[in-house]
Amino acid sequence: KMSLSAKEKTLVKTFFSKVSGRVDDIGNEALSRMLTVYPQTKTYFAHWQDLSPGSASVRKHGKTVMGGVMEAVEKIDNLCEGLRNLSDLHAFVLRVDPSNFKILCHCLLVVLAMTSPEDFSPETHVAIDKFLASVSLALSEKYR
Amino acid sequence: MVEWTEAERRAIESVWEKIDVNVIGPQALESVLIVYPWTQRYFGVFGNLSSVSAITGNPKVAAHGKTVLKALGSGVKNLDDIKSTYAKLSELHSEKLNVDPDNFRLLADCITIVISTKLAAAFSPDVQAAWQKFLDVVVSALSREYH
Numbered sequence: 001k002m003s004l005s006a007k008e009k010t011l012v013k014t015f016f017s018k019v020s021g022r023v024d025d026i027g028n029e030a031l032s033r034m035l036t037v038y039p040q041t042k043t044y045f046a047h048w049q050d051l052s053p054g055s056a057s058v059r060k061h062g063k064t065v066m067g068g069v070m071e072a073v074e075k076i077d078n079l080c081e082g083l084r085n086l087s088d089l090h091a092f093v094l095r096v097d098p099s100n101f102k103i104l105c106h107c108l109l110v111v112l113a114m115t116s117p118e119d120f121s122p123e124t125h126v127a128i129d130k131f132l133a134s135v136s137l138a139l140s141e142k143y144r
Numbered sequence: 145m146v147e148w149t150e151a152e153r154r155a156i157e158s159v160w161e162k163i164d165v166n167v168i169g170p171q172a173l174e175s176v177l178i179v180y181p182w183t184q185r186y187f188g189v190f191g192n193l194s195s196v197s198a199i200t201g202n203p204k205v206a207a208h209g210k211t212v213l214k215a216l217g218s219g220v221k222n223l224d225d226i227k228s229t230y231a232k233l234s235e236l237h238s239e240k241l242n243v244d245p246d247n248f249r250l251l252a253d254c255i256t257i258v259i260s261t262k263l264a265a266a267f268s269p270d271v272q273a274a275w276q277k278f279l280d281v282v283v284s285a286l287s288r289e290y291h
Contacts, residue, residue, distance in 0.1 A: 029269075036269035037276050053269050106253055110260045110272065117261035122178040122196055125257070129179050 004134065008127035009076050015124055016073045019116060023070060027062025028054060029111040030104065038103050044096060065104070072135045079138040091142035098143065101136035108132060146281050148223055155274035159259060160220045162266065168258055169213030170206040174199050175254040176247075183247055212251070219282045226285045234289035245287035252279040 004012070019026060032053030034041050048057040068086055075082025090096055109129065113120045148156075176183050177199050184193050190204040199205055215233065222229045237243045256276060260267045267275075 033269045033272055037273040109257055110267075113257045114260040114264050114267060117264070120261060122175055122200065125175060126179045 004076070004127065004130055008130060011124050011127040012076060012131045013073060015112075015116070015119055015128065016070065018119060019112070020070065022115065023066040024059070024063050026108070026111050026115065027064075027066035027069075028059045029062070029115075030108045031058050031062040031065065033107040033110065034104050037107065041100055041103060044094075044100075069108075069132075069135070072131075072138075076131065079134055080141060083135070083138045087139055087141050090139045095143075098136065098140040101139060105129070105132040105136060145224075146226065151270070152274040152277065153223060155271045156220060156223065156278045159263065159267070159271060159275050160217065162263055163213075163259060165213035165217065166210050168255070168262070169209035169211070171209070171258045172251065172255040173205055173209035173212060175258060176251045177205065179254065180247075180250050183250060186241065186243055186247070213255075216255075216282065219278065219285075223278070226281050227288065230282065230285040231289065234286045237286060238290040245283070245290060248283040248286050252276075252283055255279065 035045070035051055035058070036053060042051055045051055045057070045061075048055075050057055052058070068083075071086075072079060072083060080087070109125070109132070112128065113125070177187070177193060178196055187193060187205070187208075190202060190208070192198040192202060193205075218229050219226050237245075256272070256279065259275070260272070263271075
């Protein structure tokens, strides 16, 4: 199992505390990109009226997703235990194919890099990439 | 044959115009070597890659980054025949360099992320979609001569 070093955890926590005031916009941007760049992801949202970038549904859901990400930052020392409810949700209710976690993580990285270019050093990039991959793993833990 | 809309062509060209290959190339290659360290397996001859600062200070990495990004320019200028544009490079990467083509995807993702730091809001979702479609086609062309 991949683990984050103490230094990487600090980098992640520092970065996300800096952007904490903008998480709603970040969530909206990341989700909007995911639906545009990877249209197959729209299949999970057929029940929404409007799937266009920045729509009310997209904004609302972006906020929800980022809530989960920020919760994961807080529980970075024990993601599997800490995200147990979200893990159950994704395994038994949502059943999102895990390949989509990678897609959303990539879109999140693009948005984080775009909006915080000065803070997005190579060390920060790898730390966040590893963190998001660990979150994805925790979310797909109960799938089978 | 890949179909490109006018909007996609314009988006790809607009990204290409805005970037400096001599800056983006090195940064993208450094990123892939740092974020996905197993990719270092292909660069034994580059010398010291033992730390982030070693990688970002390595002149061979920088030079090669420029080479790779410049090659991407051929694709931008030949959107309607990317397959033959990269046929020789595909053969080189498979026969001589023995690069696992999955690495092309990793590098493509790093190129996209580095570009996004430079273009900021100009890298809208639609522009990102066109750009990533372009990179997908290039990656596909590079993976073609593998057997």
